[in-house]
Amino acid sequence: MRTVEAPAAGPLGGAAAVAGVPAADDTQRLLAAVLATARPLARTRAAHKAALLAALQNLPDGYVVAGTVTVNDSLDLLAQFMGVKEQVEALTNQAMDGSLSLERALEERLAIIDCSPADIKRFIAAHPPASRLAPGIKELITALQARGVAVYLISGGFRELTLPIAAYLGIPKSHVFANRMNWQWDDETGAPTKLVGFDMSEPTAHNQGKPQAIARIRQRNPYNTVVMIGDGITDLEAVQMTGGADLFIGYGGVVERPAVAAEAEWYVYDYQALVDSLARYRVAMIGSGAWACAAVRMMAQNTKVDDPADEFVDEIRMWVYEEDYQGRKLTEVINETHENPKYFPGFHLGDNVVAVPSIEEAADGADLIVLCAPHQFIHGICKQLMGKVKPGAAAISLTKGMRVRPEGPQLISQMVRRYLNIDCAVLMGANIATDIGREQLSEAVIGYDNLDHAERFKKLFQRPYFRISLLPDPVGAEMCGTLKNIVALGAGMVDGLGLGPNSKATIIRQGLVEMRRFSRALYPSVREDTFLECCGVGDLVATCYGGRNRLVAEAWTRAQMDGSPRTFEELESELLKGQKLQGVLTSNEVQEILRPAIHPAPCPLRVPSSPILQKRHWEQDYPLFTTINRIINGYLPPKFVVDYEVGCTFSDLAPTEGSDDDVGAPAQSRSRGGPAVPAVSGRG
Numbered sequence: 001m002r003t004v005e006a007p008a009a010g011p012l013g014g015a016a017a018v019a020g021v022p023a024a025d026d027t028q029r030l031l032a033a034v035l036a037t038a039r040p041l042a043r044t045r046a047a048h049k050a051a052l053l054a055a056l057q058n059l060p061d062g063y064v065v066a067g068t069v070t071v072n073d074s075l076d077l078l079a080q081f082m083g084v085k086e087q088v089e090a091l092t093n094q095a096m097d098g099s100l101s102l103e104r105a106l107e108e109r110l111a112i113i114d115c116s117p118a119d120i121k122r123f124i125a126a127h128p129p130a131s132r133l134a135p136g137i138k139e140l141i142t143a144l145q146a147r148g149v150a151v152y153l154i155s156g157g158f159r160e161l162t163l164p165i166a167a168y169l170g171i172p173k174s175h176v177f178a179n180r181m182n183w184q185w186d187d188e189t190g191a192p193t194k195l196v197g198f199d200m201s202e203p204t205a206h207n208q209g210k211p212q213a214i215a216r217i218r219q220r221n222p223y224n225t226v227v228m229i230g231d232g233i234t235d236l237e238a239v240q241m242t243g244g245a246d247l248f249i250g251y252g253g254v255v256e257r258p259a260v261a262a263e264a265e266w267y268v269y270d271y272q273a274l275v276d277s278l279a280r281y282r283v284a285m286i287g288s289g290a291w292a293c294a295a296v297r298m299m300a301q302n303t304k305v306d307d308p309a310d311e312f313v314d315e316i317r318m319w320v321y322e323e324d325y326q327g328r329k330l331t332e333v334i335n336e337t338h339e340n341p342k343y344f345p346g347f348h349l350g351d352n353v354v355a356v357p358s359i360e361e362a363a364d365g366a367d368l369i370v371l372c373a374p375h376q377f378i379h380g381i382c383k384q385l386m387g388k389v390k391p392g393a394a395a396i397s398l399t400k401g402m403r404v405r406p407e408g409p410q411l412i413s414q415m416v417r418r419y420l421n422i423d424c425a426v427l428m429g430a431n432i433a434t435d436i437g438r439e440q441l442s443e444a445v446i447g448y449d450n451l452d453h454a455e456r457f458k459k460l461f462q463r464p465y466f467r468i469s470l471l472p473d474p475v476g477a478e479m480c481g482t483l484k485n486i487v488a489l490g491a492g493m494v495d496g497l498g499l500g501p502n503s504k505a506t507i508i509r510q511g512l513v514e515m516r517r518f519s520r521a522l523y524p525s526v527r528e529d530t531f532l533e534c535c536g537v538g539d540l541v542a543t544c545y546g547g548r549n550r551l552v553a554e555a556w557t558r559a560q561m562d563g564s565p566r567t568f569e570e571l572e573s574e575l576l577k578g579q580k581l582q583g584v585l586t587s588n589e590v591q592e593i594l595r596p597a598i599h600p601a602p603c604p605l606r607v608p609s610s611p612i613l614q615k616r617h618w619e620q621d622y623p624l625f626t627t628i629n630r631i632i633n634g635y636l637p638p639k640f641v642v643d644y645e646v647g648c649t650f651s652d653l654a655p656t657e658g659s660d661d662d663v664g665a666p667a668q669s670r671s672r673g674g675p676a677v678p679a680v681s682g683r684g
Ligand SMILES: NC(=O)C1=CN([C@@H]2O[C@H](COP(=O)(O)OP(=O)(O)OC[C@H]3O[C@@H](n4cnc5c(N)ncnc54)[C@H](O)[C@@H]3O)[C@@H](O)[C@H]2O)C=CC1
Pocket: 287, 288, 289, 290, 291, 292, 293, 320, 321, 343, 372, 373, 374, 375, 377, 398, 399, 400, 401, 431, 432, 433, 434, 578, 579, 580, 581, 582
């Protein structure tokens, strides 16, 4: 980039004038290109350039309008096409250097050109937009739009010629300000026939039209900062009026106009210089288990793209809970082989994934923080990260689980928001890690409060085989991901009992009913439809057929049935080799909410203080959840999983010694008004 440093000037008011104006809607952004500066200057030029850079890099406050996008003036080119190039170009130059009023220049140029609608069609066909664009402008606009910046095109040319270019650049018609040709219409056909002038009511038909157009834009949109980019005096005017643009970047890549260059605080000859100055989001992955590795692998593919408009920093730092792996540190092995041989063997994570043992270092400077660790560790993780994350960063949780404290339940995303003071979305779905590593079709939802963040995360994760949709019900999505792990234990028990698909379908259906009921009881805003999404029924089915909770529960049930009981911990460590089960903990956590205050469960209840916990005694409404919890804690044998209504009626009784047969006779038990339920050995 060649930069013209204009002489030091007085204070410049643009950015300062709007610095304190909050955007009513953070999602709306405009990148404006501005010119010039008859404005009173509030800063030195160097400081102003710094403000420009900051506006471009700190996009939540940075907005730009692009003014100069083609290598040639459309009307000049049309004049050449019509064989009247010299006369029209002379008038264009007079208008651009300010020696002829815009209205007169337009009027005279159109009169000389004197084209028909058919001429315009032929002209556009002969000069398609791609052939005329200034180098780098498409990349700049794509990069800005990818970052949520609204881009406008304000042109002193004509809509008839500008709209095809705007369409090619992805700028909506409503974001285009340009003049309109006036036509004589054929009385018979109603078609335009002859050019008879232009519409003088458009702001761009007059001098100072560009600041007026920007003022209109700002009336409709609460942008904080509007940046104008342009090469002519009429572009420069955009910053010379109250209500116009705040900042101006002069562009000399096509025509270098000394008057514009002299006034511009930042003058560039190449749009790539602006693309290069845009912020790129740095991503951190907190966690390195199976799903964390499958997810980081997808993200690494997306961040390492050869695209100048790419909005992500290539490198992703992944926090690894350091441990020994075959005599070496796991982080060293991952960084050497680009694979996590302990938790996700056989999959290349990407050369751009860097494993770090320090959680602070992993999160340092990250704009996008992805949390994916077993839920029991997230509280500790949040405490370590408190005060260490970049203000304004956005988080997303892939973790399935919740925390139950005496004050009430807390979702992982709520914990992240509370401890880290940043927004936290969730990504949930039927996402068995190894299948995703094998690039098999999967779906996920991003449950969000902040749409901008959700869209950014979607770009970060989405792959051809990993389809993401956005769901404005983050709580519902997270509750689904959490609760399905309990149902999966029930599905594993069905398998362990040797029962077939009908029984499993019964467990899945009842599980879905209880997931929905419980979620909506705790959080009434949860949407009904969410349970039909991939995070609801989709994940439930996948986990009940292919998940780790199912696997371990099946083995646990078989061991019970064989008379050689094993604990869940033993089987987890034996079958999952370091990976963690979430269902057993979640079942106990959920049951803390469901059961009455005095209960024979092995984990003693804390005294509830919140209204939610005081309202317990919900077990009868959740017979499957309750029965599964009683089974895994040894109060009922596994066969009750398919007799959950009955299993649930034992709930108020303390476990006593007794034979399995007693418990296995539900009709008799009920006739006794509730049997003594024996503890089954091998509690999880
Ligand atoms: N594995 C899967 O297919 C899926 C898992 N999930 C969810 O993702 C979350 C994370 O699971 P995975 O990535 O599969 O992990 P994992 O279960 O495969 O691995 C356990 C992880 O915990 C770490 N760890 C062990 N002790 C720790 C401690 N004291 N503090 C912090 N970390 C410790 C280990 O280093 C390892 O990275 C869970 O909530 C799970 O339900 C969600 C979708 C799919």
